[in-house]
Amino acid sequence: MDRFERQSFLGPNSTKVLRNSTVGLIGLGGGGSHEVQQMAHLGVGGYVLVDPDTIDWTNTNRLVGGTLGDVECKRPKVHIAERVIRGLQPDARIKVVQGCWETELEELKRCDIILGAVDSYVARDQIERFCRRFLIPYIDIGMDVLALGDDQGYLISGQVILSSPGGPCLWCCGFLDEEKLSKEAAKYGGAGGRPQVVWPNGVLASTAVGLLVQLICPWHSRTTDFTYLVYDGNRGTVTPSPWMAALQNRSCPHFPASEVGDPGFDVRTLNAKRTAKGPSNSIGSPPSAATRPIWWRRMLSFERK
Amino acid sequence: MDAAHGLRTNMVDALLERGASNPSVAPNFGRSSEICAMRVRFKIPVRLLAEIREDLRRPHRFAHERVGFIVAGLASYTDGVLVLARAYRPVDDGDYLHAPSVGAMMGPDAIRKAQEFALFKGEAIFHVHSHGGSGLPGFSGVDLRENAKFVPDFLKVAPQYIHGAIVLSDDSATGQFWQSRSGRPETIDGFVEVGSPLRKWGRHGQV
Numbered sequence: 001m002d003r004f005e006r007q008s009f010l011g012p013n014s015t016k017v018l019r020n021s022t023v024g025l026i027g028l029g030g031g032g033s034h035e036v037q038q039m040a041h042l043g044v045g046g047y048v049l050v051d052p053d054t055i056d057w058t059n060t061n062r063l064v065g066g067t068l069g070d071v072e073c074k075r076p077k078v079h080i081a082e083r084v085i086r087g088l089q090p091d092a093r094i095k096v097v098q099g100c101w102e103t104e105l106e107e108l109k110r111c112d113i114i115l116g117a118v119d120s121y122v123a124r125d126q127i128e129r130f131c132r133r134f135l136i137p138y139i140d141i142g143m144d145v146l147a148l149g150d151d152q153g154y155l156i157s158g159q160v161i162l163s164s165p166g167g168p169c170l171w172c173c174g175f176l177d178e179e180k181l182s183k184e185a186a187k188y189g190g191a192g193g194r195p196q197v198v199w200p201n202g203v204l205a206s207t208a209v210g211l212l213v214q215l216i217c218p219w220h221s222r223t224t225d226f227t228y229l230v231y232d233g234n235r236g237t238v239t240p241s242p243w244m245a246a247l248q249n250r251s252c253p254h255f256p257a258s259e260v261g262d263p264g265f266d267v268r269t270l271n272a273k274r275t276a277k278g279p280s281n282s283i284g285s286p287p288s289a290a291t292r293p294i295w296w297r298r299m300l301s302f303e304r305k
Numbered sequence: 306m307d308a309a310h311g312l313r314t315n316m317v318d319a320l321l322e323r324g325a326s327n328p329s330v331a332p333n334f335g336r337s338s339e340i341c342a343m344r345v346r347f348k349i350p351v352r353l354l355a356e357i358r359e360d361l362r363r364p365h366r367f368a369h370e371r372v373g374f375i376v377a378g379l380a381s382y383t384d385g386v387l388v389l390a391r392a393y394r395p396v397d398d399g400d401y402l403h404a405p406s407v408g409a410m411m412g413p414d415a416i417r418k419a420q421e422f423a424l425f426k427g428e429a430i431f432h433v434h435s436h437g438g439s440g441l442p443g444f445s446g447v448d449l450r451e452n453a454k455f456v457p458d459f460l461k462v463a464p465q466y467i468h469g470a471i472v473l474s475d476d477s478a479t480g481q482f483w484q485s486r487s488g489r490p491e492t493i494d495g496f497v498e499v500g501s502p503l504r505k506w507g508r509h510g511q512v
Binding site for chain 2: 017020021106107109110112113133134135136137164165166167214215216217218223224225251257258259260261262263265266267268270271274
């Protein structure tokens with residue numbers, strides 16, 4: 001029996017399309033861990049998993065897949081995510097990056113879609129800039145808990161935004177602006193841990209994964225390349241932001257098409273590097289058993305030196 | 306599709322001399338035997354692709370079909386090179402030549418203008434036309450012959466890029482590219498239509 005039988009309404013080729021897709025996930029904490037889990041269930045075949053951190057006690061209230069044993073051994077979040085995926089898809093194509101996303105740009109460039117679950121506005125801005133330059137749709141999620149004042153408690157809020165190349169961006173819809181970035185820069189180093197809980201992350205991540213599936217395996221005809229959904233955790237609603245209707249079918253003035261691509265690209269330099277390295281499939285891989293010298297030949301070659 | 310290859314102007318030749326020098330590159334580089342096979346993925350926004358198909362459907366006063374150029378940025382990635390479509394430059398109505406035996410024949414001005422995009426704006430150039438219909442299209446014999454005549458000349462003005470040609474159907478595309486003037490054309494491995502929906506296909510069909 002096909003394990004994807006119950007999602008066949010996603011299209012006759014959906015299993016193949018999902019398996020051939022490669023998704024970049026930047027941030028594998030509360031939001032990203034939900035996203036990874038759902039994509040593994042769906043059968044997404046390729047992953048570039050990026051997070052510099054290891055799990056700690058304060059993550060265990062929300063990091064899906066993380067265990068107390070992982071905390072004991074200070075397991076990197078990327079390895080927890082990889083374990084979750086391998087449990088459902090042993091043959092998934094996974095590139096694990098325990099570090100900052102800026103260190104693995106070549107890997108991220110080959111992603112079909114990138115999902116960001118990061119804390120800062122600056123990081124969102126930079127990830128979106130990267131995605132625009134290399135024509136990659138970007139889906140951003142984020143949540144916040146705000147004190148309402150006058151003993152009224154707290155408001156849980158959040159957003160899910162799909163930003164596609166050419167369409168409206170995080171700046172077009174007002175989610176990013178200079179004031180937010182400069183305020184964040186002023187607080188740099190003193191922000192401390194912000195409140196985070198598991199269920200709003202689940203709502204936001206599920207909504208983001210829904211947008212991703214809608215992009216690659218649309219199950220209806222009224223899809224759109226720009227989405228801005230607002231989560232109100234107190235009312236329990238996810239509603240379209242007014243920006244969605246206002247910006248539909250608009251183009252983006254912030255990221256002109258002329259800036260697409262790498263300005264320093266030179267195929268001759270690239271070929272010179274590739275020629276020096278040899279065939280690409282041998283880079284970084286150990287010699288196969290067929291080509292590895294047997295022990296006595298290795299001895300001979302050692303003695304000759 | 307056809308191109309009036311032999312009618313290049315002196316201006317173009319002058320431009321070629323300027324673009325051809327690059328001190329960081331070995332003088333003998335570019336010989337086809339030294340160049341490894343390269344995987345190339347062509348990415349284009351849905352909105353741009355729709356604009357191109359719409360423009361290519363416009364009737365011309367005498368040509369049987371329309372042609373144009375996709376200008377693109379390039380980037381390396383783990384598997385090879387990404388061609389990232391930036392914009393579409395239709396061939397001006399006055400730059401077609403009378404040639405009833407082929408679908409459309411570009412005059413020298415059309416090629417010169419495209420070469421200027423490559424030289425002055427730093428863009429890779431991909432000639433584009435459409436065969437209509439559905440499914441994976443293929444270049445005709447005339448397409449292949451004419452592509453080989455004029456596309457490698459873009460490497461004279463912008464040897465740092467790859468250049469090529471694309472043929473569209475109403476729901477798919479096929480392409481070839483050159484990375485050296487003396488080399489043979491190579492096939493574009495995959496296409497990605499970026500937008501909603503996001504569609505990918507390759508030389509082995511829809512994925």
